Amino acid sequence: MDDRAHRAARRVEGRLAASGIALGRLVRLKPAKHDARQHRSIAEEHRALADALAASQEALGLLARDAGDADAEAILAFQIALLEDDNLAAPAFALIKAGEAANRAWSKAIDPEIASYEEASDPYFRARASDLRDLRDRVLRHLAGETDQAVPSGVIVAADDMPPSLFLATDWRDGGLVLRRGSPSSHVAILARSRGVPMIVGVDVDRLADDADAVLDADAGLLIVDPDADLRAAYCRRLAEQSEARQLAASFKGPAFTASGEPVRVMINVTGLAELRGVDPAEVDGIGLMRTEFLFQGREQLPTEEEQYQIYRRMLEWAAGKPVTIRTLDAGGDKPIAGLTQEGDANPFLGVRGVRLSLRHLEVFRAQLRALARAAVAGNLKVMIPMVTVPEELDRCRALLAHVIEDLRAEGRQAEMPPLGMMVEVPAAALTIEDFSADFFSIGSNDLIQYVAAASRDEPQLADLARPSRAVFGLIGHVVKYADGAGRETSLCGDLAGDPEQVAALLDQGLRTFSVSPGALGPIKAAIARYSGPAS
Amino acid sequence: MNKQQASVLMRHEVGLHARPSVKLTKLAKAFESRIDLGLSPDGPWVDAKSIVKVMATKAPKDSTIYFRAEGSDAKAALEALVTLVDGDFQDGR
Numbered sequence: 001m002d003d004r005a006h007r008a009a010r011r012v013e014g015r016l017a018a019s020g021i022a023l024g025r026l027v028r029l030k031p032a033k034h035d036a037r038q039h040r041s042i043a044e045e046h047r048a049l050a051d052a053l054a055a056s057q058e059a060l061g062l063l064a065r066d067a068g069d070a071d072a073e074a075i076l077a078f079q080i081a082l083l084e085d086d087n088l089a090a091p092a093f094a095l096i097k098a099g100e101a102a103n104r105a106w107s108k109a110i111d112p113e114i115a116s117y118e119e120a121s122d123p124y125f126r127a128r129a130s131d132l133r134d135l136r137d138r139v140l141r142h143l144a145g146e147t148d149q150a151v152p153s154g155v156i157v158a159a160d161d162m163p164p165s166l167f168l169a170t171d172w173r174d175g176g177l178v179l180r181r182g183s184p185s186s187h188v189a190i191l192a193r194s195r196g197v198p199m200i201v202g203v204d205v206d207r208l209a210d211d212a213d214a215v216l217d218a219d220a221g222l223l224i225v226d227p228d229a230d231l232r233a234a235y236c237r238r239l240a241e242q243s244e245a246r247q248l249a250a251s252f253k254g255p256a257f258t259a260s261g262e263p264v265r266v267m268i269n270v271t272g273l274a275e276l277r278g279v280d281p282a283e284v285d286g287i288g289l290m291r292t293e294f295l296f297q298g299r300e301q302l303p304t305e306e307e308q309y310q311i312y313r314r315m316l317e318w319a320a321g322k323p324v325t326i327r328t329l330d331a332g333g334d335k336p337i338a339g340l341t342q343e344g345d346a347n348p349f350l351g352v353r354g355v356r357l358s359l360r361h362l363e364v365f366r367a368q369l370r371a372l373a374r375a376a377v378a379g380n381l382k383v384m385i386p387m388v389t390v391p392e393e394l395d396r397c398r399a400l401l402a403h404v405i406e407d408l409r410a411e412g413r414q415a416e417m418p419p420l421g422m423m424v425e426v427p428a429a430a431l432t433i434e435d436f437s438a439d440f441f442s443i444g445s446n447d448l449i450q451y452v453a454a455a456s457r458d459e460p461q462l463a464d465l466a467r468p469s470r471a472v473f474g475l476i477g478h479v480v481k482y483a484d485g486a487g488r489e490t491s492l493c494g495d496l497a498g499d500p501e502q503v504a505a506l507l508d509q510g511l512r513t514f515s516v517s518p519g520a521l522g523p524i525k526a527a528i529a530r531y532s533g534p535a536s
Numbered sequence: 537m538n539k540q541q542a543s544v545l546m547r548h549e550v551g552l553h554a555r556p557s558v559k560l561t562k563l564a565k566a567f568e569s570r571i572d573l574g575l576s577p578d579g580p581w582v583d584a585k586s587i588v589k590v591m592a593t594k595a596p597k598d599s600t601i602y603f604r605a606e607g608s609d610a611k612a613a614l615e616a617l618v619t620l621v622d623g624d625f626q627d628g629r
Contacts, residue, residue: 074554074555074558075554077555077558078554078555078557078558078587081557081558081561081562081587082587082588084587085561085586085587085588086586087583087586087588087589088588113588113592116592120594122551122594122596124551124553125551125553125591125594128553128554128591131554187554321553380597
């Protein structure tokens with residue numbers, strides 16, 4: 001029996017950057033050294049750098065030509081544009097003129113650029129440091145006369161960082177990637193997601209042995225070294241499931257378009273980080289609705305500002321710049337919360353729920369708004385208020401939000417004012433939509449339908465009434481038309497958006513943003529692709 | 537000499553990052569005029585044809601981008617750049 005079967009499996013933790021499972025041999029990439037170079041005359045050093053720059057540019061051009069997808073092309077175009085810009089190498093040529101060797105001059109010139117990106121507060125700009133390191137090392141390799149690094153196919157690669165160009169030159173097949181550096185918004189992570197290569201970051205790679213047998217479970221943020229036979233078998237099964245699911249989803253990948261080529265945004269509804277596992281951010285246009293009630297339910301104490309902030313921030317990091325719409329607490333109705341919602345309400349759906357409840361528990365609401373205003377610094381956050389009935393409710397929310405931002409800044413914390421929008425689910429609000437100073441609208445069709453029909457969605461005998469009627473579509477059309485004219489976005493995040501049979505009717509009303517559960521992404525994109533315009 | 541100034545609000549989701557910067561500098565380079573970019577009406581100014589300098593501004597979402605141009609095609613250059621930024625860096629693809 002293989003000696004490895006007796007060795008205890010070792011678990012190493014990291015953070016999810018690209019979802020999926022990989023099984024294979026662990027290969028540790030060591031950073032290359034480029035300092036073995038003879039210093040020659042100033043003219044020769046100048047020519048050596050100029051040649052290395054030209055050769056790098058040509059190599060990147062070839063890589064871009066073969067890249068075959070828009071993300072890869074854009075990333076390489078950025079590196080090529082940097083190389084084409086004389087400003088990048090100018091300080092290096094100046095150092096060479098002063099007697100420095102070409103390789104040292106190049107490093108000295110580009111390292112401060114890398115450092116300035118590493119110091120950036122914005123995670124997107126911080127992630128660009130990796131692109132510059134990639135470029136630096138490529139030119140250094142040319143100067144040292146080294147050939148490009150090669151990675152064997154189908155292995156789990158562990159490294160400090162991986163340059164995007166090396167990622168693109170690698171055959172990943174069933175392999176995976178484990179990095180110390182990098183973040184979910186790095187270019188490598190974007191590439192890994194778009195090519196389905198499982199990847200985690202923030203791993204202490206020094207402790208990993210080269211050539212060990214390993215399982216990478218990126219969704220769990222876990223690398224398992226020397227797994228036992230049972231564990232291995234379990235992951236083999238999951239890998240098979242993964243390939244099957246991927247084949248299915250592959251039929252509707254990428255942005256959604258109608259049959260006539262009109263783009264439609266399709267976002268997802270989630271309740272927490274767990275659901276984001278297995279969803280590729282590249283496949284969605286953002287999070288159209290994050291329900292926060294689930295953070296509050298089934299627990300002894302309400303979540304603290306810090307706890308909420310951490311969760312919101314991680315969602316924004318996952319989305320990597322795409323919009324994340326977080327709805328403030330929508331408790332009450334069918335979602336009671338111990339110690340917060342009223343018990344024994346005669347008619348909970350018409351009672352103190354949503355924003356009505358939040359405005360009556362300001363200490364709870366303020367903590368949530370503070371967490372949101374802090375998280376807004378980390379990405380493209382939008383804040384949505386549920387159950388708005390009259391404009392004054394939204395105005396009060398906006399004033400409260402502005403106030404907590406002032407407080408946060410006075411405390412020396414970073415905070416930003418996110419766009420503030422409203423759910424449109426109360427018919428009174430839908431009918432007078434022009435009175436509301438909302439930055440965006442999101443139609444909550446579940447409640448809108450039951451309020452319009454005065455029929456509970458939980459009463460089986462009234463199922464014929466509590467369904468999308470002409471009255472409901474009329475209200476949706478009214479909101480979309482007003483919002484389009486006013487230059488504001490309308491999305492629909494209720495169950496209606498996730499029903500493929502209703503897609504055409506919603507598109508007829510002018511709706512161009514859908515937010516659905518992750519599982520409905522494929523069917524909804526397929527229904528959108530079949531739509532060729534209003535039936536005449 | 538023909539001098540022009542213009543400004544535009546940038547709404548791009550992650551700010552003036554790699555892809556928008558590539559597009560912006562490529563467009564700027566198509567014009568003869570000297571073109572500068574800044575994040576305030578009084579500068580500091582950087583060369584809008586240099587991606588190194590443009591990226592170094594690290595302009596976040598919702599920044600107002602200021603341009604000034606000097607040269608024979610200054611007016612056309614600014615119109616084109618403002619349209620690019622205002623159109624969220626779409627290039628008709």
